[in-house]
Structures are given as C-alpha cells and as structure tokens.
Amino acid sequence: MPELPDVEVFKRYLDATALHKTITEVEVETAQILEGVSISKLQKSLKGRQFQSTHRHGKHLLVALDQDPWLTLHFGMTGFLKYFKDMDKEPEHDRLLISFDNGYHLAYDSQRKLGAVGLTDGVDNFIDEKELGPDALSLDLEGFRQVIKGTRGALKSFLMNQKHLAGIGNVYSDEILFQSGLHPKGEVNDLAADTVKRLFEAMQDVLHKAIEAQADPARLPDSFIIPHRHKGGSCPRCKGEVEKISVSGRSGYFCPTCQAKP
Secondary structure (H helix, E strand, O other), X not given: OOXXXXXXXXXXXXXXXXXXXXXXXXXXXXXXXXXXXXXXXXXXXXXXXXXXXXXXXXXXXXXXXXXXXXXXXEOOOOXXXXXXXXXXXXXXXXXXXXXXXXXXXXXXXXXXXXXXXXXXXXXXXHHHHHOOOOEOOOOOHXXXXXXXXXXXXXXXXXHHXXXXXXXXXXXXXXXXXXXXXXXXXXXXXXXXXXXXHHHHXXXXXXXXXXXXXXXXXXXXXOOOOHHHOOOOOEOOOOOOEOEEEEEOOEEXXXXXXXXXXX
C-alpha cells in the first residue's frame, strides 16, 4: 500500500505537472472509488476549475482548487497518478481521468480499486472526519513524546495506527523498527526516554531517505531491510536470516539478531 513516502512522491509529481491548468473534462470510469460524492457532483466541482496547490497528510493527498472544495485522494493498495498527453499512454487501470485545456490528462490508476476519491471543505475538516493523528513528518521530538505518552501496545501496531501517527504502514514500520533496533512486539509503554528519541530519529531518517529514493525499493540505501522483506532474505547488517512475524494480525519482517526480543 502506498505509504507516506509514496504519497509525498505523488504530491510532488502532481505539483510539477497538473497545477494552474483549467480542467475541461472529468471522467469517472469506476464509481466504486468515489467516497461520499456522486459522479455528477465531482464533475460539477472540478470542471472549469484549476488545481492551485496540494497538501499531504499521512497517506492522503488533498488538492486545493481555485474555489472550494478540495479534491481528496487515497491510493489504496496499488494506486498512482500519471500525467500524459496521448491517449495511447493512458494507464491500464485508469479509474478517474481529468483532462486539461492544454491537451494533457491526469489519470488516477488503481488496479485493485481499493483507493478512494472524494471532496472535502478543507484540510482540518478532513483530518477530523478521518480521525487522523499528526502527520509522521510534522512532529518534533517533543510532539512525538506526547503522542507516545499513555499509549500501550506493540511498537509495530503503534506505528501503523493512523489515529496515533498518520502515514506509516506495514513496510515502513518494519524499516523504522529495524533501524532503531527494536523488536516489533516490544511494548510502547516500556520505552525509556533515550529509546523514544532513537525511535523518533529512525522514523524521520527512514521517511526522508525513502522520499529521496522516490519510494523505489531498488534505490533505497543498502542498509535498509525493505529489499530483504521476503522468505530467505538476509539482514543487511548481520547477514542473518530475516524472519516473518505476525503482530496484531498484520505480518511483518525483522531480524531476530539485530532486533532482540524485549
């Protein structure tokens, strides 16, 4: 599933391609992706308008129009954006196609149709409606400590809970815990102050480096465990075998040597 680094890449892509162009046509190929809005309302809200700016919160991308409302995009398991001119370049699983007056199009592609497209009155309203915690990259150390304060449960579950922190999913929670040397089933409320700091710094470092790598596993640092998250994978640090683990019903990967049991 696209996580914070992926969506930040999508944000920058949209910023570089589709802003300040008048929307001439809006085609919804799959109504299943719409969330709380009809096809006709979406079309009426977008046609004749321009995208002015974008805002990412966690795994969600919000796009400001030159007049209210905002367009909201969630990418599900397989979603992405593509900006193109010739229709023979249209992606195979295009669910929403937005056309502009310069002859280009912006496609929202979602093979498994698990994403969501909607409208909202504003960023704050959207965050409240979705009950999202602070964006994982918006926090400083003290803010992170406040999020952790009074929280219980496994570390992996904590990192993935969007009501605590918005943006981290299965893949990057594994990486953050690996880089901080913490076991996925370690308890949040057992962390010492210096360990909280280590976890926070690992979170910031992992997310920033993933964005720099365009969220492409092949471009991630050699020290990352993500490319080795599979059966028979070897730890990039100790060369031991990476193991699969289940935490609160979600599977993940870790190194039992570098991330010892608490």
